Amino acid sequence: MYPIAWAVVEKETTKTWKWFIGLLIKDLDINDQGAGWVFISDQQK
Template sequence: MYPVAWAVVEKETTDSWKWFIGLLIKDLDINNEGAGWVFISDQQKGLLNSV
């Protein structure tokens, strides 16, 4: 396990998580609705509403 990406945002919200996840999907070229990928975060504020 190793960190793949991180971001600095003004506030941790659902919108900032959606923005971050969208960039992550694009940069990692994730297809098939993410089949085979597992993402782990210890910072969940707003994350559950975003996925």
Template sequence: MYPVSWAVVEKETNDSWKWFIALLIKDLDINDQGAGWVFISDQQKGLINSMRDYFPKAEHRMCARHIY
């Protein structure tokens, strides 16, 4: 498990998460809608929506610390 990226944005909105995910796809050269990738994140609703839109084939898990 490695932290791969982070960003500083004015506000955590759906648009800022879509921007972030689009850059992540480009920088990591992720193909096939995320097949074979597993992402672990907090429960931010905008991020969950963006992950569902951009990575429908990837696994998305919630961080155990944030669930607790």
């Protein structure tokens, strides 16, 4: 496993997560609803 992306945001919110995931989908050209991809984060509540 290797980190492929990171971002600095003002606050960790649903909006910033959607933005980040949207960029990953676009940059990695992920198709088929993400079949075969696994996303792991260190997001904590």
